[in-house]
Amino acid sequence: IAGITQAPTSQILAAGRRMTLRCTQDMRHNAMYWYRQDLGLGLRLIHYSNTAGTTGKGEVPDGYSVSRANTDDFPLTLASAVPSQTSVYFCASSERVGFNYGYTFGSGTRLTVV
Amino acid sequence: TQLLEQSPQFLSIQEGENLTVYCNSSSVFSSLQWYRQEPGEGPVLLVTVVTGGEVKKLKRLTFQFGDARKDSSLHITAAQPGDTGLYLCAAASNFGNEKLTFGTGTRLTIIP
Numbered sequence: 001i002a003g004i005t006q007a008p009t010s011q012i013l014a015a016g017r018r019m020t021l022r023c024t025q026d027m028r029h030n031a032m033y034w035y036r037q038d039l040g041l042g043l044r045l046i047h048y049s050n051t052a053g054t055t056g057k058g059e060v061p062d063g064y065s066v067s068r069a070n071t072d073d074f075p076l077t078l079a080s081a082v083p084s085q086t087s088v089y090f091c092a093s094s095e096r097v098g099f100n101y102g103y104t105f106g107s108g109t110r111l112t113v114v
Numbered sequence: 115t116q117l118l119e120q121s122p123q124f125l126s127i128q129e130g131e132n133l134t135v136y137c138n139s140s141s142v143f144s145s146l147q148w149y150r151q152e153p154g155e156g157p158v159l160l161v162t163v164v165t166g167g168e169v170k171k172l173k174r175l176t177f178q179f180g181d182a183r184k185d186s187s188l189h190i191t192a193a194q195p196g197d198t199g200l201y202l203c204a205a206a207s208n209f210g211n212e213k214l215t216f217g218t219g220t221r222l223t224i225i226p
Contacts, residue, residue, distance in 0.1 A: 004156075033213065035216075040218065041218065042202070042216050042217060042218035042219060043157075043202070043204075043216040044216075045213055045214075045215075048213055058213065090156050090157075092156070100145055100162060100164060102147055102159035102162055103147075103149075103157075103159065103204075103214060104159070105156025105157050105158070106156050107154065107155050107156055108154075108155070108156055
């Protein structure tokens with residue numbers, strides 16, 4: 001099924017541990033994004049990539065890093081997890097950057113940092 | 115960063131009724147999108163509106179973009195239980211280059 005695959009689906013992580021959330025798309029979309037969704041705060045952009053080889057910071061980038069080695073994969077790494085990073089993380093993609101392109105989202109990763 | 119305010123935050127109505135939800139901002143948008151999100155899933159795009167005053171229909175859903183491109187509404191006619199979900203508006207303000215900013219959503223429950 002064409003779309004975005006995120007892994008793992010859920011994870012409980014000890015504070016201070018490092019973790020990488022995986023995101024793969026098979027639509028050959030140029031742009032990819034990572035959002036976190038928290039109750040009352042909505043979806044907030046963490047990092048984005050306009051095209052393979054480039055990345056940029058979103059609204060809440062601190063404590064997170066990303067890489068975009070190829071078109072399909074856009075992993076999000078938490079270097080040293082803290083409880084405030086407990087959230088649902090969504091990866092998304094769009095055909096290209098531009099105000100007329102809709103986003104396709106994955107099903108999310110529910111992360112709990114304890 | 116523009117602030118998108120959605121209202122109401124929660125709405126619970128009987129099957130068959132009509133409803134309208136709103137998305138407002140003080141900023142001018144180059145485009146606005148509506149998404150629906152179901153529990154345990156990511157948001158799914160419903161529509162993109164670009165032109166001020168634009169109206170788009172998707173079966174029983176009618177989307178309108180304000181003339182000044184600062185607000186939008188979503189009207190559902192004869193709501194059905196399958197319409198239950200979180201409705202999110204999202205907007206881009208910098209023509210061609212801005213990432214989407216999302217509102218906090220309206221959680222809609224249709225009671226059979």
